[in-house]
Amino acid sequence: MSRVEHKVLPYGGQAVIEGVMMRSENAMAVAVRRPDGRLQVRLGPWRRIARSRLWRRPFLRGGTVLIESLMNGWAALNFSAEVASAEEKNESGRQDAGGSWTVVVLSLFLAVGLFVALPHFMVWLASRAIGGELTVKHFSFHLLTGLAKLAVFLGYLGLLSRLPDVKRLFAYHGAEHQSIHALEAGEKLRPSGLEGFPTMHPRCGTAFIILVIVVSILVFSIVFPPLIRVVGSPTGRGWLDQVIFVLIKLPLLFPIAALAFEIQKFTARHLDSLWVRALALPGLWLQKLTTRQPDAAQREVALAALLAVLAAPAAADAQPARDDIFEDFAAVRAAYGGDDHA
DSSP states (O other), rough: OOOSSSSSOOOOEETEEEEEEEOOOOOEEEEEEESSSSSEEEEEEOSOOOSSSSGSSSSHHHHHHHHHHHHHHHHHHHHHHHHHTTTTTTTTOOHHHHHHHHHHHHHHHHIIIIIIIIHHHHHHHHHHHTTTOOOOHHHHHHHHHHHHHHHHHHHHHHHTSSSSSHHHHHHHHHHHHHHHHEEEHOOOGGGGSSSSSSSSOOOOOHHHHHHHHHHHHHHHHHHHHHHHHHHOOOSOOOHHHHHHHHHHHHHHHHHHHHHHHHHHHHHHHHSSSSHHHHHHHHHHHHHHHOOOOOOOHHHHHHHHHHHHHHSSOOOOGGGGOEEEEESSSSHHHHHTTTTGGG
């Protein structure tokens, strides 16, 4: 039987090219397997977009965390690509902040196009084609749009999962989850100790997307009917009205993400409840597409990143970035005080 975590700790991460990024509240570590087999680990601060505690409060932190995750995740991905290809494109070891923001903006545009605009117009055009045009004032429109979002997302994952490099990325994703499970369960942080833990995790970003889709159905169903009663058809032109409705949806994505974030944190803390486990189940099932069973070498990389971030000082943002290359995992464990967790 697979073991599960006993408590929720403020650690998480993501898979990168031939490696794993792990983060705490103030620090981020990226561990990558170099072409020569050695492990390269970069430890530095978690870059924030807002310092005020206001943006860390419930129902405000979701949007902030999402943008920070995109920004820091791109920096980690860029670093891993350089190491995995043995090319040092940035000799200073620092990431280009402007480039990170550019990718964040492009990622948001892609997400809006694929998962907001495309499903909206798919449902609207399909309903017109069968002679029973649905509008945003109908709950069924938002329900079908949510199902269309899920279909687009599954299709996107299905295409990606066919690529060999993406299969390896998904294996590192599984190793990241196993490492977090072991930490939360208080188990020894050794590669051989991770095998009994599942590759799925309730706080995964994949599960978050499912919650965003469900919450968006509810929010749009509540917001649009009274809005339509007030404004009616904004222009009287069907396609242009739909563009306006999509634009109205965009600012609503932030409260939707915030609410989904709080629901995910709640479910992660209350998995002992049967109904909460049922709520988390779709997100766990979906992770069967985005995770693979890792090998021992991939587990070493995930644990290297986790040990590094555990060793980070509390005021990580005041510390210079540390960039080390290790011959093997034993050297990583010794460098970051890994025996304290073994």
